Amino acid sequence: MYIDPAGARWFKGNLHTHTTNSDGRMDPSDCAALYRARGYDFLSLTDHWKISETRTHESGILLLSGTEYDFGRSAAEGIFHIVAVGYREDPGIVRGRDTPQSCIDKIRAAGGLASLAHPAWSLNTLDQLLPLGGVDYTEIFNSTSDLPHNCRPYSGETVDLLAARGVFWKTAAVDDAHWYDGDECRSFIYVRAEECTEEAILRAMRAGAFYSSQGPRLSVRRDREAGTVTADCPEEDGVKRLVYFTDAAWTNHRSDTAEPGKSLTSGTFALTGRETFVRVEAVDGAGRYAWAQTVRVK
Structure with a gap:
């Protein structure tokens, strides 16, 4: 957390993380402790199709509920990874039955934020994205989508193409950590909030009171x-x-x-x-x- 010249408090967090509960290489508790040790105030453990709860970890970091859902198997038909953060209850997404849009709708109905993950990595086209409604934010940078494991981490062009057509999605930089060999504790958001609680963080994010960074303040x-x-x-x-x-x-x-x-x-x-x-x-x-x-x- 830092305090800006106007006295506002900015809390540091990562909204996309994987652990041994799915395909990540680090235990959930060790992951939380690692991010806290690196100066993070909040974290969401978003394991694939796994429901988690909002709580405070013993290290002191706020853990927001989170899950990653995936739809589609080819870029041509459309690959959509939807990340849910901060839901109050299980959104009830059913694999093989729900669609990307119904997934987004159910996340929001459960009180959570719905994010479109790594559109550059997914090779999402405008034709695939423009019909989506209710996206709370998308990932402008995704650490694990960078080298050495992948090579399309940056989705700024997608964000700009959408904006040029009147679609202004908020953006967040995330780690999407899996390997913990450099894809962790790299890309994050700063949220301007009165306090580091689930309610305050989600309220600030819905208002757009956050930006993304790997270090510089802006x-x-x-x-x-x-x-x-x-x-x-x-x-x-x-x-x-x-x-x-x-x-x-x-x-x-x-x-x-x-x-x-x-x-x-x-x-x-x-x-x-x-x-x-x-x-x-x-x-x-x-x-x-x-x-x-x-x-x-x-």
């Missing part, structure tokens, strides 16, 4: 009068570049880069009037990213 604000979107980051976090993603073609100044030996503390993108959204990413000197939520400007 805040983004829009100035409607000035027609700008500005990103701020602490100097001590060593951010070397800020990148501005939009759907407006032929737009200059899509990034700010620090001078040699220095770090960025802010950067500004001037709106042209042609874009419908701006999405900001930051990268530090070690190649670690932070991803802000997409800012809708039209």
Whole structure:
């Protein structure tokens, strides 16, 4: 947890994790203790088709209920992995009977958040995704989908393609840890909440009060009068570049880069009037990213 200059509290968590309860290589209790030792405030153990409960682990970390459900066997027909987090009761998903959409609906009816996992890894197309309703967030980065085990960890292009068509899903970076050889404790979210409880974390996430990171802290604000979107980051976090993603073609100044030996503390993108959204990413000197939520400007 950190406190920003305005006094807001930001809690650190990972919403996609596997243990020996399914195909992960670490015991659930050891996993919880590991994440707590690395400074995490909350964690969801989302083993495949396994129901879990919200509780506080003996290490002090908040464990949110979680499950991963999968549908489809080929990219052509559509592979959909839906992660449920924070449900109050078993959503009652039935393998072979439910669909991705009914899965999402049941998760939300049970009080949970429904996430579309790793769309780049799944090779999800817009035709497959646009019909889905009720997605609370999708994964912009998935650690285990990166090398050495996979090679499609980043789903920013999917997020932007959806936004260009008026579909603004919130985004979260997650580990989806299986191997515990570097896919753990790497990608996470910071949630702005009054306290680290299930109710407060879920309420903040539904409001979009969170962003994703691998290290750098990042805040983004829009100035409607000035027609700008500005990103701020602490100097001590060593951010070397800020990148501005939009759907407006032929737009200059899509990034700010620090001078040699220095770090960025802010950067500004001037709106042209042609874009419908701006999405900001930051990268530090070690190649670690932070991803802000997409800012809708039209």
